[in-house]
Amino acid sequence: MTRQPTSRWLRRPHDGSGTALAYGADYNPEQWPREVWEEDVRLMRQAGVTIVSLAIFSWARIQPDEDDWDFAWLDEAIDLLHANGVAVNLATATASPPPWLAAAHPQILPVTREGQTLWPGGRQHWRPTSPIFRRHALRLVTALAERYGEHPALAAWHVSNELGCHNVYDYSDDAARAFRVWLRERYGTLATLNHVWGTAFWSQHYSGWDQILPPRLAASYPNPTQQLDFKRFSSDALRDHLRAEREVLRRLTPQVPVTTNFMVMGEIKAMDYASWAQDVDFISNDHYVVPGPQSFDELSFSANLTGNIASGRPWYLMEHSTSAVNWQPVNVPKGPGELMRDSLTHLAHGADAICFFQWRQSAAGAEKYHSAMLPHAGADSEVFRSVVDLGRTLEDLAAVAGTVRKPAKVAVLFDWQSWWASEQDSHPSSLLRYRLEALDWYSALLALGVRADVVPVGGELDRYDLVVAPILHVVPAELADALTAYAEGGGHLVTTYFSGIVDEHDHAWLGGYPGALRELLGIRIEEFAPLFAGQSVELDNGTTGTVWTDRVDVIDPSVKVLVSYAAGEQAGRPAVTRRPVGAGSAAYISTRLGAAGLEPVLLELLTAAGVAPELPPAVAGQVELAVRTGEGQEFWFLINRTAEQVEVPDVPGEVLNRRSAAETAGGGLLLQPRGVAVVRRPAET
Numbered sequence: 001m002t003r004q005p006t007s008r009w010l011r012r013p014h015d016g017s018g019t020a021l022a023y024g025a026d027y028n029p030e031q032w033p034r035e036v037w038e039e040d041v042r043l044m045r046q047a048g049v050t051i052v053s054l055a056i057f058s059w060a061r062i063q064p065d066e067d068d069w070d071f072a073w074l075d076e077a078i079d080l081l082h083a084n085g086v087a088v089n090l091a092t093a094t095a096s097p098p099p100w101l102a103a104a105h106p107q108i109l110p111v112t113r114e115g116q117t118l119w120p121g122g123r124q125h126w127r128p129t130s131p132i133f134r135r136h137a138l139r140l141v142t143a144l145a146e147r148y149g150e151h152p153a154l155a156a157w158h159v160s161n162e163l164g165c166h167n168v169y170d171y172s173d174d175a176a177r178a179f180r181v182w183l184r185e186r187y188g189t190l191a192t193l194n195h196v197w198g199t200a201f202w203s204q205h206y207s208g209w210d211q212i213l214p215p216r217l218a219a220s221y222p223n224p225t226q227q228l229d230f231k232r233f234s235s236d237a238l239r240d241h242l243r244a245e246r247e248v249l250r251r252l253t254p255q256v257p258v259t260t261n262f263m264v265m266g267e268i269k270a271m272d273y274a275s276w277a278q279d280v281d282f283i284s285n286d287h288y289v290v291p292g293p294q295s296f297d298e299l300s301f302s303a304n305l306t307g308n309i310a311s312g313r314p315w316y317l318m319e320h321s322t323s324a325v326n327w328q329p330v331n332v333p334k335g336p337g338e339l340m341r342d343s344l345t346h347l348a349h350g351a352d353a354i355c356f357f358q359w360r361q362s363a364a365g366a367e368k369y370h371s372a373m374l375p376h377a378g379a380d381s382e383v384f385r386s387v388v389d390l391g392r393t394l395e396d397l398a399a400v401a402g403t404v405r406k407p408a409k410v411a412v413l414f415d416w417q418s419w420w421a422s423e424q425d426s427h428p429s430s431l432l433r434y435r436l437e438a439l440d441w442y443s444a445l446l447a448l449g450v451r452a453d454v455v456p457v458g459g460e461l462d463r464y465d466l467v468v469a470p471i472l473h474v475v476p477a478e479l480a481d482a483l484t485a486y487a488e489g490g491g492h493l494v495t496t497y498f499s500g501i502v503d504e505h506d507h508a509w510l511g512g513y514p515g516a517l518r519e520l521l522g523i524r525i526e527e528f529a530p531l532f533a534g535q536s537v538e539l540d541n542g543t544t545g546t547v548w549t550d551r552v553d554v555i556d557p558s559v560k561v562l563v564s565y566a567a568g569e570q571a572g573r574p575a576v577t578r579r580p581v582g583a584g585s586a587a588y589i590s591t592r593l594g595a596a597g598l599e600p601v602l603l604e605l606l607t608a609a610g611v612a613p614e615l616p617p618a619v620a621g622q623v624e625l626a627v628r629t630g631e632g633q634e635f636w637f638l639i640n641r642t643a644e645q646v647e648v649p650d651v652p653g654e655v656l657n658r659r660s661a662a663e664t665a666g667g668g669l670l671l672q673p674r675g676v677a678v679v680r681r682p683a684e685t
Contacts, residue, residue: 047390
């Protein structure tokens with residue numbers, strides 16, 4: 001069960017209220033001459049900026065040498081920001097060690113799976129398990145806490161930055177030693193470890209702890225449970241570093257909340273953020289749009305998941321982009337309205353702080369082509385005008401601050417363990433993509449106009465009428481029991497191919513697939529039948545499956561076959577099934593249908609579960625609905641997913657951002673292309 005995060009929020013906003021929406025960016029004054037700072041704060045006031053993240057990559061400037069400290073510039077920057085009403089989310093500056101530290105102690109540098117050292121010159125060149133790095137990092141954290149803990153501008157501490165973005169998997173000797181300690185704590189004895197890792201295979205039996213290594217480059221596939229445990233360990237090692245810095249901050253400045261920026265986005269999968277939630281005072285996230293046909297759906301999916309990692313409470317969007325980024329193969333600018341729409345979508349899913357990377361676009365360095373609130377073109381630019389407009393809109397929406405996400409009736413389960421394990425090597429198919437399958441279901445729900453929550457596995461299921469568990473590959477016995485109890489109690493479960501296959505040790509459940517879920521689903525599969533790249537198979541409802549098929553046999557006479565294969569090796573066999581279970585049901589989808597192909601199946605499953613859209617049918621698929629609630633009122637966010645105008649009929653309530661949406665004569669709302677309307681209305685009882 002995922003523990004609830006704490007609910008402390010930003011300390012002492014500049015207006016003293018503690019309730020207004022925060023707005024700002026990363027700020028890097030050390031990149032600019034002192035005279036530029038005055039222009040920065042003047043333009044920050046114009047844009048409505050209320051908070052900035054400071055000193056994220058400033059270690060070398062704060063500590064030019066081991067015994068040389070320079071706080072004067074940082075003192076001046078914080079004082080200047082405070083004098084201009086801008087709060088500070090102060091970083092611990094430990095994200096990237098200074099050159100002198102790496103030169104004096106090269107043993108802090110990460111080592112790849114192939115045995116190559118990652119040298120200074122980029123960022124995050126440190127081992128999460130290095131005692132030397134930890135000692136120097138905590139010395140810096142202590143110095144910052146002692147100096148700035150009582151500064152009135154300090155709203156929160158920002159531990160490191162994007163922990164694990166470049167250094168999550170370290171295969172060094174430090175990592176090997178720490179891995180052994182982690183394994184001893186997890187398994188206790190070598191006998192247990194040998195059983196769990198299945199070391200009877202390929203003569204891998206260990207007779208001493210010192211024989212165990214990280215899964216470095218090997219002659220063939222490394223042990224799969226060793227790989228899975230190393231992923232778990234690597235996430236935990238970063239989490240341990242987060243805790244170490246946090247403990248210093250809490251000891252010296254208990255009155256100041258602590259956070260760190262997660263990266264719930266795209267294919268960043270190495271950190272199990274659901275397990276980190278309890279280690280910060282409020283959840284923060286960085287998100288950048290991933291190009292592709294589902295780019296906006298992915299943004300909504302990630303914001304939704306972040307909001308549920310935060311257990312529905314407000315969270316902090318630490319970074320997103322005003323326009324183009326610099327790290328994709330081709331970096332295109334955002335279109336008209338996208339800056340506003342993207343920002344308000346995060347707000348819709350619970351973010352009470354809307355911030356960007358970065359305030360002023362850099363003139364030098366690897367991110368100089370990354371967009372910012374104040375671009376190279378300066379204040380006389382469309383980007384800056386959009387930034388100012390967003391600041392005014394957030395002022396209009398101040399009443400939203402402090403409200404919480406309203407739970408939906410449908411949940412899409414998300415499980416880092418299944419993500420890690422299902423995509424390992426030596427599997428039936430290397431084409432399987434866990435997160436894409438989950439996103440497809442979310443996109444299909446959006447297309448049908450059905451509001452859904454993306455929730456980590458381990459949360460409460462009983463609040464949902466329908467739960468979708470795509471590629472739930474890792475199913476311990478306790479989870480199988482919980483899913484069965486959910487269905488028997490009246491819930492409707494949907495799962496997919498390659499689900500229920502292994503337990504928490506990556507051992508296959510025996511007796512036929514889908515393993516731990518076989519009896520619940522009432523089906524049995526003797527062999528997987530994955531498809532080659534480019535290969536597809538027709539189903540008898542007119543849809544097409546790719547990536548995967550299964551040889552499904554029905555073993556329970558109550559199972560209803562909803563869709564069958566119309567062609568190929570599985571022709572005539574079930575493709576989609578549904579079994580009544582107690583007061584609920586359990587359904588299985590045996591192929592990848594894609595977002596569009598899921599719609600007809602999902603519509604039938606939703607109907608059986610008694611779930612209907614909350615928006616008029618005329619705008620289903622065009623408009624996303626997200627709802628926040630608090631103090632007897634609801635805030636409906638109506639988000640135009642299209643690049644065309646959309647009229648939403650019959651929307652009672654007060655429109656808070658009238659500059660972004662126009663009321664029609666018939667009492668509806670006209671959403672501009674990519675527009676967002678926020679409507680305040682009485683809470684439903």
